[in-house]
Each structure stands twice: as C-alpha cells, then as structure tokens.
Amino acid sequence: MSDFSFKIIKKSKKSWARAGILETPHGIIHTPAFISVATQASVKSLSPEDLENLGAEVILSNTYHLYLRPGAEIVKKAGGLHKFMNWKGPMVTDSGGFQVFSLGWGRVHKIGKIGWFPGSEEFQEARLPEEARLQRPKFVKITEDGVEFTSHLDGSKHFFTPEKSIKIQEDLGADIIFAFDECTSPLAGYDYTKRSIKRTHDWAVRCLKAKKRKDQALFGIVQGGEYKDLRAESLKFITSLPFDGIGIGGSLGKTRKDMFKILKRMHSFLPEEKPRHLLGIGRSEDLENCVKLGMDLFDCVWPTRLARRGSLIVKSGRINIKNAKYIKDFQPIEKGCPCYACKNFTRAYISHLFRAKELLAYRLATIHNLYFTLKLMENIRNAI
C-alpha cells in the first residue's frame, strides 16, 4: 500500500516489545498505541477537539453499529466517516466479527472475551449457569456463508458476509479495516473452535478478494481460542495471506494468566514486519505486559466505560468518585496530572457532578481516564 507503511524504530532488549511508526493516509500512529473507541462515530462524551487535546492519534469505530445506524450509505454520502464525524486523524473500523460473539454466545453466557463476567472487577473462572448451556444465541445465526444478525435496535434481520463487511468498511472509509471473522467464546469447546477457524480462514480469503479500495489497509484476524494447536494453525494460515497487519481476536482463555500464556505461545509465529493489533484489550494493567509480548495496537472501551460509571484511573489503582469521602476532597483526581479535568476541577466538584447527574461529569471523567491511558502508553513506548 502506497499510503500505508509500518516501520519498527526500536526493539527492547529485555522483552519482545517494539516501538514503531504506522503511516496511514490520515497521519501517523506511534506504536505501541492505544486506540480510543468511538463505537457509534463518537468517543462517548468527547468532541474530536477533546481527543486532539488529549493527544489521541487514532480511533476505532464499529462497522456493525454504524451499518445499523445511521447506515453505511449515509456515512458514504457524508464523504466517509472522517468527514461525517469530523475526525482528521487515522481511523480503524472493526469488521462486525466481534458482534458475532458479543450478540451471540457472549450475550447468552453473559461473558466477556477473556472469560470475566461483565460488572465483575476481578477476573474469575467462567462459570456457566446450567440454564444458559441449554440456550443458543438468539440474535446471531452463523452459516458457512456468513452471519445473520437480529438488530438490537428494532429486531430487523441483517445478513453479513465477508464481502458485505468489506463493502461497508469501504463505504465508511477508515484507514485500517478488518477481515470478517467469527470471534469465539471462552466457553467454546475444541471441536467447535476447530470448525470455526476453518470458517474464519475461508472468510479471510474472501475478504482479500472482495477488497477494492487501494487506500485502506486490511488486517486479517487470527482465531483459535485457547487451544495451542488451533491458534498455531490459524496464525500460520492468516500470516500466509497478503494482509497488511494481523489482528489477534477471539477468546484469550478464561483468566488474564491464560491470555498472557496464549500470547507468549503465538509470538514465534508472528511476522516481524507486520503490525499486530490485540483486539478489544486495553485495561491499564494489561497494556505493558501485552506490549512486552510483542503487541503494537490495542483498543478497548474499558477506560471510557469506567469513566462514565465514575471510576477514575489513578496511579495507585482506581477511585470511585461517587464515594462519600470525595464530596469534601478538594484535590484534583490525581495530583500533578495535567489533563483538563485535573488542572481545573477538584474531586469534590466532579463528585458533585456525578451525584447531580450533570453531563459534564461524564466528559471530565472520560478526559481523565483516556489521558491516563494514553500517557501510560506513551511511557511504555518511551521505555522500549
């Protein structure tokens, strides 16, 4: 790709970490990078100007959500997603493959990608309620040809194929797009996962064939769940194809330990020269370890979602700003933090805004949590 290049500028001597520069038609991304999530063409509560002020270089939007609302043809008519939402920097769209999981087994089993239950702060072994084992996904039907989704907005049916996912992503016009895949659940068994990667691999080939635009980079996605041989098989297959980068998707086991083990095993199969995107991962406690395991790109709703609940990331961990003790705390969220929220407001005021359900609360909290995450990433990058 003429407008797209990836250069590794530094490699750690102590780990597999590498620092690089990813060039896209809308500017460069310094890797390793945290990608802020703009699910519905907006990083929740922030303006593009806020993101620029935070030093965010790149955002990720969701193909499935934008396909349903406002619709890809409207975004195309607007001149693409960059113009539609007035974001001038690099942009990524996912393929809809994650929704195969999140609206499918994820929803039935109330489970996340690494096996933790949403709402639980701690990782835990995924325990599947008996009644859920008997259920099958209601909103997703998977065939060899593609996936039928039932819209969470109005119950209408939509059939996604690899070709359709690429077409939508070409209409949206992000700099980096992804192959359509089946993201498997941490609860998927070996046999299911084996059949599933076959599908994902077929779809990968179809995506490469369907792609028409020359100004977008297409990343393939490795699946294979927690199974050593299936991950290896998927890695070998996906990296043999002419993708511009490698996404690591799907279940990464049932605990954080599992995730690190799986990434470790994968490393020797990863081609050096291609950027690696660890899909959907980006808690502050995971970033450094995953960078050391050779990852370049991360996206995650975690810091922004936490923020809207009043959970603010600080060096010592997290504070819940709605807690009574902060009502009279006239310090900033984190002393010395130069973000707009910390420079201008106290915990007492932000606590008040949350209690009063004032909209400014969500924006200030999001600014702080994203600043923390982006700064952490910058520090990790500089330490390589």
Add this chain to the structure above:
Amino acid sequence: MSDFSFKIIKKSKKSWARAGILETPHGIIHTPAFISVATQASVKSLSPEDLENLGAEVILSNTYHLYLRPGAEIVKKAGGLHKFMNWKGPMVTDSGGFQVFSLGWGRVHKIGKIGWFPGSEEFQEARLPEEARLQRPKFVKITEDGVEFTSHLDGSKHFFTPEKSIKIQEDLGADIIFAFDECTSPLAGYDYTKRSIKRTHDWAVRCLKAKKRKDQALFGIVQGGEYKDLRAESLKFITSLPFDGIGIGGSLGKTRKDMFKILKRMHSFLPEEKPRHLLGIGRSEDLENCVKLGMDLFDCVWPTRLARRGSLIVKSGRINIKNAKYIKDFQPIEKGCPCYACKNFTRAYISHLFRAKELLAYRLATIHNLYFTLKLMENIRNAI
C-alpha cells in the same frame, strides 16, 4: 459598593432600551445581557471553557439546589462557587424564592411563570384542572417567617428564612445575589397576592439587614402578579430600599401579551440608575421586546433545555434535529453560524448523535442554542 457599578452608556431614541456596563468583582457584564443558567453549578453539558468560547459573560446558579447538594458549607470550603466550578467571570445566585413557586403552586398546577403549561410550545390561557384547585402545595409551606421546603431529592425538610437565604448566598459568594421573596403563581388571586407582597416586602427589609459581605451586590425583587396596583405598590416599596438592582419576579400574567403589558406599566416606576433583571425570562422571541421595555438582564433555562431535547434555534424559528429529514442533511444547523457545532458538524451527524443518545449531542446542541441566544443579545445591544 466599591467593586460594583452600573453605567448606562447608550439609550435608544425609539424605545426604553438602554445599553450599559455592569461592573462586578469578577469582571464586567455588557447589558442588556442574557445570563446562562448553571442550576447545579454547571451549565448542563458545558465546561467553563465552552462558556468562555461562546462569549458568555455571566452565569446564574440556584441557591436552593446548591444548598441541598452539595451544600453551602462545601462550596464555602472550596473557596466559593467561582472556585468550586472554576468559573472566573461574573456570577449570580437566585434566592430560592422561585422554588417557593416552582415546588409549590407551580407543581400542583403544572404551570410556568407566565401561565403556559410545561411541554407546550405555545402560550395558552392557563386552565386549571378542577382537582388541582382542591390540592395545596405538598413540597412548600409558607409562613410569615419563611418557607418550609420538602427536598425533592430525599424528602427531608428545610426551613428557608430571608436571613438563611442571604447566609447561603454569602457562602456561595456570587457577585450578584437576590433577596428572598415569594414568587407567586399566575393563578394566585388578588387577595392572596396582596398578602404575599406584604411578606415579600418584609423579607426584603430583613435581607438587607442580614447581609454582611461587602463584595456582593444585593438585588431586591418586585412582585405583585398581574395586578396593576399591587405591582405599583411593590415597585414603589422595593425601589425605596437601598438595593443595588431590581429583580422583576413572579407571575407576569397568563400570556406573553400580559407580560408586555405588565412591563409597560412598571416602567415609569423603575429608577433609571439601577440595573433591572427580568427573572426567568429569555426565550429568543421575548428578548428584544423586553429590552425595549427597559430590561437589562435575563436568565432562562429555555435555550439549554430545548437543546437537550434536540430543538435547535435558527433564524427562521426552530428545527427538531431528531426529525427523519435531517438524517441525510449534510448542511450545518444554520448556514454561516460560526459556533463550534455549525463550523464542524452537519445536521446529519448531530441527528445521528441524538438518535444514538450519544452525549456529544447534548453539548453540540447546547453550544449552538446558547451561541444563538448570546449573539441575538449582542445584536440587540448593538442596535440600541
């Protein structure tokens, strides 16, 4: 007051309009001025920086709301409301007197100050349902000494006296504070209103006596409802006291026509040299007429509340951005408008944000509606 002065710099030859400069310890206000409402120490969805960028010179916060949450003592400990919310410009607090109405008869009769029913876009004769006539306010009990409020947050009881209102307002520390009054309903009869202004006048004297801080201006409030002789009586009494400005409060009749008639009648009694604040009024269709009737200051939640509902003010009236036809409309809200929302986004995008319930929607809409209102006021000012 040493830090406080009001100079009239220009008077219209065609009307009673006047342009002036109101100096406060936190800066100057060019009058006539629209005051943005920050009920709970935040102009909903905006940061202080947003307000500065909009050219907003002055904001108004609500004493009763801040007294309940976070509490005046917390705001005082924070160093006052300016520091608490990080607003550096002039600031006004009301006295809680409006809540005597809004939580009292206003709530029982589902009625606003000029007799329109909330939710109705059009003025209409206030029609009082029969069952409501039999009810009495549940959340407010008025005695000669003060008002007992039942908190809308937790049902706790709070007794406001003129002295207490002044004490809270001194703790909050706004530049302009108001005397505690009884704001009457458009449905209050003559006899009730006559008794009520007696109370408001007693309270005005008590407020002046209670005031200790020298760096705040205290405005008195004229009541008297729609009754010619009672308005005149209240005006004569309030303007005879050493207030720094005159608030015009209470019911202004049952229609907009009534309001203009009432203001017209009051004009000859208003002292030239004192600033006049028309409390709670500020629809774009009212501002020019009220300026022509001699008003200097306005505050109203109308533009910001409309914005959060998706109703955007344009020169030709208002548009509801959630309307289907705007999904494909790639023009700005108003062509040529230099506000952040219009300069950077289309109707299609803002419509999408509203449909997707994205928080940025409320901020962009508020920025536009406030910009429109402040610009309108600037034009009215320049035309004097």
